[in-house]
Amino acid sequence: MTLRPFTAALVSAGMLSSQVMANEVNQRIEKLEQEINALKTQTTHHNTSTKSNNSAVTLGGYIKFDGIVSEYSDGRNATSGIGEDFLVVSTIPTGGEAGDPQTHFSAKESRLWVKGQTQTDAGLIKGYIEVDFQGSSQGDERISNSYSPRIRHAYFSWENWLFGQTWSTFFNVSALPDLLDFVGPVGTIFVRQAQIRYSSGGFQFAAENPSSTLYNDAASSSDDNQVPDLIARYNFGSGNTNYSVAIMGRELAYDTGTDIESEFGYAASFAGKVAVGESGDDLRFMLNAGNALGRYMGLNAFRGGSIETDSSIELVDQWGVFAAYRHLWNEQWRSSFSLSAAQADNPASAGNAAKQYETVHANLIYKPVAALDIGGEMIVGNKELEDGTDGAVNRLQFSAKYTF
Secondary structure, eight states, rough: OOOOHHHHHHHHHHHHHHHHHHHHHHHHHHHHHHHHHHHHHHSSSSSSEOOOEEEEEEEEEEEEEEEEEEEESSSSOOOOOOHHHHHGGGGOOOSSOOOEEEEEOTTTOOEEEEEEEEETTEEEEEEEEEEEOOOSSSSSTTTOOOOOOOEEEEEEETTTTEEEEEEOOTGGGGGOOOSSSSSTTTTTOEEEOOOOOEEEEEEEEEEEOOOEEEEEEEESSSSOOOOOOOEEEEEEEEETEEEEEEEEEEEEEEEEESSSEEEEEEEEEEEEEEEEETTTEEEEEEEEESSGGGBBBBSSOSSSEEOOOTEEEOOOOOEEEEEEEHHHHHSSEEEEEEEEEEEEOOOOOSSSSSEEEEEEEEEEOOOOOTTEEEEEEEEEEEETTTTOOEEEEEEEEEEEEEOO
């Protein structure tokens, strides 16, 4: 009895089985590749949620936890509210007794944005809207810590024009230091507001929403302005280095009950971000000065003017400056160090108003992956009034942020 037919059959069966297994493996590999590609599409930083022939919409944002411990030199019962969530120098208490450290946790800085664009016969139209939960007065910390969303940005652009609410043209956002604190140095410009902006090359021109903050005004701010804030800015630089020069003219006004008193003032800002070496380090800076800075600088650290006894407005000369250095220790660790000061030459009618501030920030941030930042920051803020009374806050902040 010969074994050749039996052997041949076994070989053929083995070859057929191997071919079947190979086909199954190839099919599984193809299916796995399809699943991976689909997963990549779903988890990219800017997820495309809706598309049509001419339009696209993308979503993004981040979730941020802040744990803050604050110690005030003056004021055992420090002012609660927005000054707990981030450093607002005007809320630093003065003239009281030193208190024990206070702990505050928050996730209010978390935000969500939606971005869209539509290609039309008249050109590309882009829109952007973003919300977070800072400054909300809706919730409390007793049970649910529920806070309502607020508009940060809501604008669209078409050709060289921009319409809506976003960062003031007077503010070079790229110069803002890489800090865990929401705003940072007192000497920075920090304003978002509704505006119409025209851009051409490095030039930008804008008419922005006016609002006046005045000492001796019955209201905290006045919307009695007849003229929008007018701003011109020029951006220049190359590579990872950029600079900007901005000038602003604006009206400060209030309604006396019989007529509107107003005064026109000016302000200028020079800011930039300068690459240092080849390691990715950078120096960020800003210098602001003028008699109409007011609410534009340091979260309204000073008011723009003071109402005199004859109902006229005397503008307040002010200046603010900061310098911040960011150092990359390696691919995962980085630090920023920021020094800042601001001062006002208040008229006698301003009373015992704030005269000057200083702030210091220093941090260490760990970035294990692109989507995650974990770090700690030391913050010091000083405040001095016209009569020499002062106060300070020493703060430690821990933050963890997931960006999606």
